[in-house]
Structures are given as C-alpha cells and as structure tokens.
Amino acid sequence: MEEIPLWYWLIVFFALGACVGSFYNVIVYRMPRGISLINPPSHCPLCKKHIPIRYNLPIVGWLWLRGKSACCNQPISVIYPIGESLCGLLGALSLFLAVAVGYGSVVPGLFSAPVLAPEVWANAFALFWLLLGAYPVIAVDCQYKLIPDSISVGGIVAGLLLSIIPGGITPFQSLLGAVAAGGGLYLLGWGATKILKKDAMGFGDVKLLAGYGALMGITGAVETLIVAAILGIVVMVPYGKISANKGNGSSQIPFGPFLAVAAPFMYLWGGTLFELYVKFVIGE
Template structure:
C-alpha cells in the first residue's frame, strides 16, 4: 500500500503542477495539453514522467532549451513522499483516502497561497466536496454516523471562529481562510475532538512564529503580510499527527483528565 500510494502521489504531483499554475490564472486544467511557456512546444509523453522526465531533460525544454523550474520535480517528489508517509501512518483504514485528499490539497493550496495570497474557490470547493463525500461514504459503509455528525459540528465551530476573526480584524484574514477553516474543521473533527482542538490552535502558533520571523527579517512591526493558508495546513497536520498525545498531556498537567 505504501508503494502504491507513493506512485499515486508522484502522478498526482504532476497534475498538481498544472493546477498550481493554471487555476490562479483562470485557465482550464484539462486543455490545452502541457506545453513549454517559452516556445509553446508540447511536452512529450516520455518527458511527462514525474521527476524522471525533468532529470532526463536536465531541466530544459526539449525544443528551445529554455530552463524548466526545479519546482516541478520537487512538487512531484514531495507529493510522492507525503502520500507514502500518510499510507505508512494510516494503514488501510477509512482515514486513508481522506488524509490523502488532505495531503493533495495541502500541497496545492499552500503553493497557490504563497504565490498569490489567495485560496481560490475553484480549489476549496472541490476540496470540500471530495472530503464531504468521503466522510459520508465512510459513515454509510461503517455505520459510524456519529463521526460524520462530529465532522459537521467541527466544520461549523472552526468555520465560525475564523468568520468571527475576519469580522473583528478583516486585514488579518480573508474569506478564503474561512472556507478553508470550514473544511479543515470537518476533516479534523471526523478524526476526533483532540485533532480538532490541537489542529485549530496549532495553526495560530505556526502563523505567529512565521509572522514574527517575517517582521524581524523586514525590520518592521507593521505592514508585513503573510498568507495564512499554509499555516492552517501546518496546524491541521500537527493535529492529525500529535493531536491525541498533546491533548492528553494538556489534560494531565491541568488536572482535567
């Protein structure tokens, strides 16, 4: 399963590169076929093999020798490694397809937000639909409708919290963050309350660390903007991986357990 998911991640990493480039530009991800942005020459099938194609071409277009960004194979490689790691950690469970979906959109939306400071509806809406379908399908097959109800509650709670934050301080976040919070709240709550609590809080911890770092580098305390989507994903994965042990530790030290 790990090897299969790794190969799937490599293939989806190639598609992710198309999505990251075309969706913010308002272009179709289906047509036209991938081509060199410099000369317009179409990418040959053998050159589209994830990572290997870029190495084969030595990072240059086969037609005009224009350089091809190293980010393309890095995205493909990262997706493959992340998918393999998720499969290794989750195993063959109902959580696996949902976590793989989270992994795909984590990479895509993180890079789009870093590039454009936007979380487009054209990406968050499919993320929400796919996550919702997987959660309902898992509940229908396993009979665990409580987890699905918990996911809906978690989506509402985290989404409402971010919406309130936008109303209080509109310059700090956008509605794209609110929509993403709704989706992440559902995914994390489906896994458990500990994952939701830790994941929601960790996003602000990561965001604060990066924000302070950005201010130090810029040598100013105001006017420094950072995209928040990447740190929402960082927080979500913190909740997925460390949510239960962190929650248990917190309850023990506070005497609430």
C-alpha cells in the first residue's frame, strides 16, 4: 500500500463511486415507490425481465448497450450513466481533497506520492460518504420530501466505523455527535412545531444530521446546521415570494438538500470559516 501512488487510488475511488452511484440510482427509483432495494433483483422496468450483471456495470453497461435495453430495445435514460459518472468523480474528489488538505495544498508530485497517513484515509472515506450521499438526498427529498434511511441511518453506522481509524474523531466523539446533533435538532423541531402549530421539521432531517454528527462530531454538525439554515433562508425567501405571486399555496421546500450541500464544505473548512468569523466579530 505504501508503494501505490495517488493516481492509482483516484482511479479506484472513481470506480467505487460509480458503483455506489449505480446503487443510488436504484434508491432514487425504488424508495419513493415503496419497492424493496433487494427484491426483486435488477430488472427492466418495462418488460420486467432480469438484467444480466454484465449489462449492470456502471457507465460501461449503458455504453455497451448504446443506451437501449437488451431485452426490449427500449431507450434507457441517460440519467443513469450521468449519475454514475458524477458519483465516480465525487468519489475521486473525496480522496483528492483529503490528500490535498493533508498536505496543506496541491504540491508538485502529489499524484505520484503514496497515500500513507491514517487520518488521510479517515478523511477520504468520510468525504466519500458526505459527497456521494448528497446525490440521493437531493434527488429524493426535493421530489418526494423523503430522505433515504440508507443515507441518514447509514451515516451513523459509517461514522461510528470510521471513528475506529486513528487520526479522525474518536468513537466516543462520534457517538456523542450523533446523539447530540440528532437529539438537538429533534428538540428544536419539536419546539418549533408547538409554536407554529404545524410540522416544522421532518424526522428524516433529524436522522440525517445525526449521521453527520457521527461523521464530523458535535462541532461539525452544528456548523453544518447553521450554514444549511442560512442557505435555506437565502433560497426560501425569494422562492416563497415567487410561489405567492403565482398563487401556489405550497411554497415549502425540503431542508435535507441544504444539509447535504453544507456538510462536506463544513467538514473540510468549518474550522477555518469559524476562525475567520471570530476574527471578524472579535477583531483578534
């Protein structure tokens, strides 16, 4: 492992990301429709025939079939290879950012240097989860107002497992982050619901932030919540006015996508942004 250069691991992370993206395509299609993610296995949505594994290869399968199903020769949406390619790029980006942050910058010879430090791997896998998880959260929550448990609850499990790797947050910090972030947002939503007399926070958002707490610790989760709230206000205010002008009574937009967008940024640069904020406010 010590002799393997970064460029090789970037290819591996791209392939892993594309495979995860293929699974996320299944989540985005099946979960809102109440279909099991496991049974039935991969099949054509038109003629219901089983899809052989060779045609299920991420990106390659779609190119091999030239964008048409092998069973009934019907077009296959280009969304599938686009989503897989995007997740592949995000997978490679997660490792690159972890290494670049570990070095402090992009230095000459970075791509040929081996990846050694355990904390770099811990950061890479955490960013892998955060970056790729944003895809199904945004796709499903924006359309169906749902957040897949495989991402929210899965984030809690991933955070606890990654905390075992030396150099990142400790298992205690991960567990405390999940409980405090999820519990804190639940209480905040409960209080807002009582005051506003209507649902103010979905439980999916609570579980999602708990997952971020497990990956980032309490501080990172709180920073993510604050930035997501700011982004939400920036988008919701003009969106609400536009909806009101069009006579659309439903101007609600989901909060999960804002959390998903804010999380990887705060994981990487939350500490730096907080220091800049303190210097700006206190002047020290």
